[in-house]
Amino acid sequence: MKRRLSSPIFRLIWSPVRLALVACFVLLPIPRQLCAGQSGAVRSRERGSTGKVKPVVFLNLRQYLATITALSPKIIALRLDEAAAYYEAKSRYASYLPQLSFDAGVGYIHGRSLRGFFNPFGGLPSAVGDRWFTQEGPGLTIPIYREGSFLGINVPPEVERKRADTQVSKFRGSLTEQSVIRTATDAYLQAIKATHLLELRTQHFALAQEEDARVENRAGSALATAEEVGLAKLLLESSRASFEAAQGEAIYSFLAVAALVGRDADTIRIQDSYPEAAPLPNFETIAGISSVQHPKVRMQEATIRGAQANVALQRSRLLPSVTADSYDFQYGDFHGDAANQWVSVLSVHVPVWDFGEAYLATKAARIKLQAEIERRAAVEQDLRKDLVDALVNIKQSAGNFARAGGEVVEAQRVATRLEEQAKLDQALLFDLNMSKLKLLDKKEELEQAHYELLHRYALYQEATGGQWKWIAR
Numbered sequence: 001m002k003r004r005l006s007s008p009i010f011r012l013i014w015s016p017v018r019l020a021l022v023a024c025f026v027l028l029p030i031p032r033q034l035c036a037g038q039s040g041a042v043r044s045r046e047r048g049s050t051g052k053v054k055p056v057v058f059l060n061l062r063q064y065l066a067t068i069t070a071l072s073p074k075i076i077a078l079r080l081d082e083a084a085a086y087y088e089a090k091s092r093y094a095s096y097l098p099q100l101s102f103d104a105g106v107g108y109i110h111g112r113s114l115r116g117f118f119n120p121f122g123g124l125p126s127a128v129g130d131r132w133f134t135q136e137g138p139g140l141t142i143p144i145y146r147e148g149s150f151l152g153i154n155v156p157p158e159v160e161r162k163r164a165d166t167q168v169s170k171f172r173g174s175l176t177e178q179s180v181i182r183t184a185t186d187a188y189l190q191a192i193k194a195t196h197l198l199e200l201r202t203q204h205f206a207l208a209q210e211e212d213a214r215v216e217n218r219a220g221s222a223l224a225t226a227e228e229v230g231l232a233k234l235l236l237e238s239s240r241a242s243f244e245a246a247q248g249e250a251i252y253s254f255l256a257v258a259a260l261v262g263r264d265a266d267t268i269r270i271q272d273s274y275p276e277a278a279p280l281p282n283f284e285t286i287a288g289i290s291s292v293q294h295p296k297v298r299m300q301e302a303t304i305r306g307a308q309a310n311v312a313l314q315r316s317r318l319l320p321s322v323t324a325d326s327y328d329f330q331y332g333d334f335h336g337d338a339a340n341q342w343v344s345v346l347s348v349h350v351p352v353w354d355f356g357e358a359y360l361a362t363k364a365a366r367i368k369l370q371a372e373i374e375r376r377a378a379v380e381q382d383l384r385k386d387l388v389d390a391l392v393n394i395k396q397s398a399g400n401f402a403r404a405g406g407e408v409v410e411a412q413r414v415a416t417r418l419e420e421q422a423k424l425d426q427a428l429l430f431d432l433n434m435s436k437l438k439l440l441d442k443k444e445e446l447e448q449a450h451y452e453l454l455h456r457y458a459l460y461q462e463a464t465g466g467q468w469k470w471i472a473r
Helices: 008-023 032-037 061-071 073-094 157-220 226-260 283-293 295-316 357-423 429-463
Strands: 042-047 052-059 099-109 131-146 268-270 321-333 338-349
Touching: 052 061, 061 073, 061 157, 073 157, 157 226, 157 268, 157 295, 157 429, 226 268, 283 295, 283 357, 295 357, 357 429
Parallel strands: 052 268
Antiparallel strands: 042 052, 099 131, 131 321, 321 338
């Protein structure tokens, strides 16, 4: 039995629904031609009476993720951490190179002479009485051998450790980037799911209103029992609650999508269908790649290099250190008398006894190095397990999706058969409406299963560390 758009029943059904659809305008699907061939199109809309034009941009999922990775504060912060660690390593390396400085000052002499056991100002003439003097001159400090570095020619262990910290920051940023991508993907997929569920529950609500009106009409003619009226009311209230929940989910899921790119909700449009998933890679292949290229593995390898550098650093502190210092002093008083003296000092520091401080620090560094090596194996084991778990979840979700699709086909077959019978007055309208409501329920389950499957694909990409991309090109 077909409904006419101009019938009083349809107007009764459509009126309360129309306001909700208008409220969710930003969530309505975009024209398919825009999705297919105009993915970079920009639309404009007049805003208020000011005449200002606000651009409306369409972003498919791939473009959306590219925008997120460029704008995410989490990713930007970690990139800044990496840059800071890089310059810290360069600064540390510069500390092992010769340094030129200039000293100047004002002194005061009390007594007849400054000569004694050690007199850095030995070039000064003996003073008669108290007097003020000035001093200035350049100085050169050359660390000949310090903390494993000879004249800064080789890379000092401390610099190696700082460079390892830079690599740790880099791969930690890669992990955070994958986490941000997964979160943004989930928000985008939820927005698509919410638009589909809102459409289905709108239809469900309209059917429930139609069934309630039909039962009310039958009850007015004493053709429906009080129990039937109560069931119709209960169905209507349940459908209304589901519709309102879908409306709220659609609005807030789209607000989340817009917020992640820092735009107003009415200035962004998304694709109206789920993206196609790429075929799953061979497990052994992707596991082998991840065991070498995964950010967790590479971050742990950088941590091992830092521990090795720390061992070398602690060992170098058991050895003597040699430093050459040169100073050119020019002394003068306030009356113009001046003297010049060039001083060069070669200093050798030999550790003799420190109650085992340096030795124990070296031993502790070696133990930490061994712990990091063992942790490398643990990271690889955990990574392989994560890949297996993610793949199992994908297979389970794929099975649920296929089963939900079969149930939709069966529900569609029953609804079609009853609709054909109703045309011949061989089926009750109640049975027809119930079959249509069941079909909508099954479509909702299919929608949820589809979302869950793609969500599992996104989790699998994160588990691989981005070595595999789930969105088909």
